[in-house]
Amino acid sequence: MKLIKACNNFIILLVEKYNGRFWYIVLFYGAPSVHMRASGFLDLEQWIDTCKLPFLIVGDFNQVDYQCDKLSASQQPIEGAEEFNLWKLRNELVDIPFKGPRFTWCNNRKGEKRVYERLDKAMGSKDWLSLFPDMGLKHYPIQISDHAPIEVDLNLTCMAGKRPFKLDAWALDFEECLEKKAEWNAKWDDFDRQLEHGINLACNGGGEEEYTRVNEELQAYTADAEKFWKQRAKIKWTVGGIPIQNSSLIG
Structure with missing residues (x-):
């Protein structure tokens, strides 16, 4: 390009x-x-x-x-x-x-x-x-x-296939990322299905409770995952001698 x-x-x-x-x-x-x-x-x-x-x-x-x-x-x-x-x-x-x-x-x-x-x-x-x-x-x-x-x-x-799973380059240094690939794929596919079902219900007059419930579960799941991987990153970079403040991953 x-x-x-x-x-x-x-x-x-x-x-x-x-x-x-x-x-x-x-x-x-x-x-x-x-x-x-x-x-x-x-x-x-x-x-x-x-x-x-x-x-x-x-x-x-x-x-x-x-x-x-x-x-x-x-x-x-x-x-x-x-x-x-x-x-x-x-x-x-x-x-x-x-x-x-x-x-x-x-x-x-x-x-x-x-x-x-x-x-x-x-x-x-x-x-x-x-x-x-x-x-x-x-x-x-x-x-x-x-x-x-x-x-x-x-x-x-x-288009009928599943969305491809992608890892950033930094994730290749974490064996856990590769080990959890299948688990994450399944979890996100499940959230996708539930969210789409919830949106369809809301759009057809069925109320927004289902979409709100699943969305809140997704927010909690991603927040927990972010905390876990930030901690793992800190441990990895400390052992490797990489200053934490120089990395864009840690907020």
């Missing part, structure tokens, strides 16, 4: 496909306020007007497209939605179809103050979709953050 442009709202990277075809990926972040968000869309549109290659835009747009992409006690019109959809039409952008829970963001409040929205999405130019006809977008359940992870898969047939 090659960095082409970086600004407050987006980063543009040039990507080379295996067969020698080039295309762009745009990592986008929409500003929280409608006024500032419109400015970011306009800046990107100016780049699109000059773009000669296929491109994909993915990220947190901070903008709901349609009423069905928002769940809340309020039924007020969605601010900025009309302008956003006109922007997509004007630039001939095609939404990437997704699998998984509909909503990718929650304000984590309770009762009637809770809001779900689909803010994280991907869209591509027509020639990009022609380049990757089997691609798709996967929504994972909302976990630690208020946003859900999303994954663009260039081969839709591979």
